[in-house]
Amino acid sequence: MDQARKERLMKKYAYAQTAADAPGAGGPGPKAGRGPGGRGGRNMPVKKPANSKQAIRRLFSYLENDIGKLCVVFLCVIAGTISMLAGSYMLRPIINSLTQADGSSQKLFRSLLLMAAVYAVGILAQYFQQRIMISISQGALERIRNDLFCKVQRLPVRFYDTNNNGDIMSRFTNDLDAVGDMLNNTIVQIISGVINITGTLCLMLYTNVWLTIVTVLMVPLMLKLAGMVVTRSRRFYKAQQAALGTLNGYIEETITGQKVVKVFCHEEVAQEEFEFLNYDLRDKQIFAQFFGGIMGPVMNGSGQISYSVTAIVGGILCVLRGFDLGGLTVFVNYSRQFTRPINEFSMQMNTVFSALAGAERVFKIMDEEPEAPDSPEAVTLDPCQGHVVLQDVTFGYNPDKTILKHISFYAKPGQKIALVGSTGAGKTTITNLITRFYDIDSGSITIDGIDIRNIKRENLRSNIAMVLQDTHLFTGTIRENIRYGRLDATDEEVEAAAKLASAHHFIRRLEHGYDTMIEGDGANLSQGQRQLLNIARAAISKAPILILDEATSSVDTRTERHIEHGMDRLMATRTTFVIAHRLSTVRNANAIMVLENGEIIERGDHDELLAMKGRYYELYTGKTELD
Numbered sequence: 001m002d003q004a005r006k007e008r009l010m011k012k013y014a015y016a017q018t019a020a021d022a023p024g025a026g027g028p029g030p031k032a033g034r035g036p037g038g039r040g041g042r043n044m045p046v047k048k049p050a051n052s053k054q055a056i057r058r059l060f061s062y063l064e065n066d067i068g069k070l071c072v073v074f075l076c077v078i079a080g081t082i083s084m085l086a087g088s089y090m091l092r093p094i095i096n097s098l099t100q101a102d103g104s105s106q107k108l109f110r111s112l113l114l115m116a117a118v119y120a121v122g123i124l125a126q127y128f129q130q131r132i133m134i135s136i137s138q139g140a141l142e143r144i145r146n147d148l149f150c151k152v153q154r155l156p157v158r159f160y161d162t163n164n165n166g167d168i169m170s171r172f173t174n175d176l177d178a179v180g181d182m183l184n185n186t187i188v189q190i191i192s193g194v195i196n197i198t199g200t201l202c203l204m205l206y207t208n209v210w211l212t213i214v215t216v217l218m219v220p221l222m223l224k225l226a227g228m229v230v231t232r233s234r235r236f237y238k239a240q241q242a243a244l245g246t247l248n249g250y251i252e253e254t255i256t257g258q259k260v261v262k263v264f265c266h267e268e269v270a271q272e273e274f275e276f277l278n279y280d281l282r283d284k285q286i287f288a289q290f291f292g293g294i295m296g297p298v299m300n301g302s303g304q305i306s307y308s309v310t311a312i313v314g315g316i317l318c319v320l321r322g323f324d325l326g327g328l329t330v331f332v333n334y335s336r337q338f339t340r341p342i343n344e345f346s347m348q349m350n351t352v353f354s355a356l357a358g359a360e361r362v363f364k365i366m367d368e369e370p371e372a373p374d375s376p377e378a379v380t381l382d383p384c385q386g387h388v389v390l391q392d393v394t395f396g397y398n399p400d401k402t403i404l405k406h407i408s409f410y411a412k413p414g415q416k417i418a419l420v421g422s423t424g425a426g427k428t429t430i431t432n433l434i435t436r437f438y439d440i441d442s443g444s445i446t447i448d449g450i451d452i453r454n455i456k457r458e459n460l461r462s463n464i465a466m467v468l469q470d471t472h473l474f475t476g477t478i479r480e481n482i483r484y485g486r487l488d489a490t491d492e493e494v495e496a497a498a499k500l501a502s503a504h505h506f507i508r509r510l511e512h513g514y515d516t517m518i519e520g521d522g523a524n525l526s527q528g529q530r531q532l533l534n535i536a537r538a539a540i541s542k543a544p545i546l547i548l549d550e551a552t553s554s555v556d557t558r559t560e561r562h563i564e565h566g567m568d569r570l571m572a573t574r575t576t577f578v579i580a581h582r583l584s585t586v587r588n589a590n591a592i593m594v595l596e597n598g599e600i601i602e603r604g605d606h607d608e609l610l611a612m613k614g615r616y617y618e619l620y621t622g623k624t625e626l627d
């Protein structure tokens with residue numbers, strides 16, 4: 001990849017370019033979750049994992065339901081740990097009896113048998129502890145996934161307009177997997193570690209006080225070394241999870257846009273960009289795994305030092321103070337056992353950091369502002385007549401750019417209102433406001449005289465049927481997809497809606513008719529057929545307000561006329577908004593609004609507008625192209 005392209009990609013993904021190959025600070029780039037995270041970020045602000053504590057607390061709140069099971073795990077861990085400790089202590093009399101002349105083989109055999117039984121109890125306890133813990137952690141993950149999905153269902157359209165789908169999906173998969181890994185093992189390890197350390201400490205004190213002091217004094221050294229590695233690796237794990245999200249986003253985008261990639265022969269470019277992101281992920285993973293990985297050797301090394309010092313001091317005590325050999329053997333064993341939980345937990349740090357980074361990303365979505373809740377005075381329109389009034393509506397997606405300016409109109413039930421105008425004029429934006437995908441900045445939108453902000457959102461949307469400009473179908477049969485518009489519709493009603501939308505003919509010709517499975521957003525259908533199904537889905541709904549945004553743009557003109565005739569009956573009692581570039585379809589509208597740069601510049605019916613010889617006339621006669 002040439003340097004210029006590399007620089008462009010770095011800019012695209014908000015990279016800190018200096019110290020590119022240096023192990024600098026990680027942390028997401030300026031646009032958290034979208035950029036792959038800063039690399040070599042000496043000149044980037046280091047984002048401290050300030051949320052870690054909160055993330056841990058929130059993760060634990062998901063275990064609250066399983067307190068009973070956790071208690072059983074706790075008991076199993078205690079039983080397991082105690083039996084392991086007791087088993088190892090039993091070595092003392094066994095060794096002493098071996099070194100003393102009076103030891104009988106029968107006594108030895110009995111001691112060994114008892115020791116085996118004690119260990120067997122420990123193994124059994126560990127087995128149950130593992131099984132129960134996995135069921136607890138998988139249950140917690142299930143609840144987190146449910147909450148996350150529930151949350152993403154409630155997020156405003158604005159969130160999806162500004163976030164990468166693949167990155168959002170990565171939070172459901174990679175990030176939650178990382179959390180699962182931690183829940184499976186780490187909690188048990190913490191509990192068993194604490195019990196182990198306490199139990200071992202008691203036994204060590206019982207065996208020899210001086211040696212205990214020596215062993216305990218080594219602990220700060222180990223913790224210091226672990227701390228040094230931990231502070232470094234923590235940030236790399238955050239960067240790793242963010243990079244994983246970006247890579248997933250890119251994969252998702254490229255797979256969904258595969259046809260565009262192919263037709264523009266962008267395979268190589270896509271491959272290059274993928275390699276760039278993949279390299280970045282590899283880079284972040286290397287740093288993360290490296291620091292996670294060196295924890296083992298560092299801790300083993302310091303454990304060995306502690307072990308050797310204990311053995312030397314113990315040996316001296318044996319020689320000078322008559323400390324028994326069995327006591328020394330079990331003590332050396334204990335010193336291992338004492339430092340082992342610290343070692344193990346330190347080595348688990350990579351799992352913990354991936355999990356915390358993942359949990360933070362998951363909770364970040366959970367903390368996103370949902371669609372504003374309905375106001376306490378919000379009412380339900382029952383029944384809704386369909387009087388839609390826009391009064392001096394002004395709106396911008398961003399505060400610094402106004403898209404719609406002073407829009408006013410009144411649409412009555414049974415009326416067909418057409419919104420026409422050039423591309424980007426603001427037609428779809430008006431529909432986004434009526435459905436409250438976005439809230440207006442000033443003015444008012446009322447339905448049946450009630451401001452839509454005072455209507456329960458669900459009720460408002462259930463009174464609107466819509467064919468979106470981008471068609472979308474779900475995996476399922478054609479029948480299920482049409483029924484999406486009204487779940488209690490009968491098969492006859494599904495067929496009637498399909499007939500209205502002129503979809504019945506093509507559906508009948510399919511091998512499995514209405515039971516044909518739709519794959520990949522309708523990839524096995526033509527674009528026009530997909531639109532017909534989208535129309536049928538809207539037609540089956542009994543909503544009194546109907547919005548058709550370029551609903552027939554991919555349908556041939558003859559079918560379009562059929563749909564018009566079919567829908568006429570449907571529209572007779574509803575308030576219908578039609579957006580179309582093909583102006584022949586809106587000729588019979590009661591009122592046509594011509595939008596230009598977010599303003600209504602002309603209004604009237606077809607004949608009046610033609611007579612005006614203004615913008616509509618230009619659009620209709622095609623004169624604009626000649627201008």
Ligand SMILES: Nc1ncnc2c1ncn2[C@@H]1O[C@H](COP(=O)(O)OP(=O)(O)OP(=O)(O)O)[C@@H](O)[C@H]1O
Pocket residue numbers: 161397398403421422423424425426427428429430469
């Ligand atoms: N989610 C969004 N965030 C920011 N700006 C947006 C967003 N959606 C649309 N816009 C901007 O708002 C303006 C109006 O867009 P809109 O989709 O309403 O146009 P339209 O009239 O429906 O055009 P078309 O005929 O192409 O469908 C455009 O300039 C567009 O760039």
Ligand SMILES: [Mg+2]
Pocket residue numbers: 427428429469549
């Ligand atoms: Mg549009």
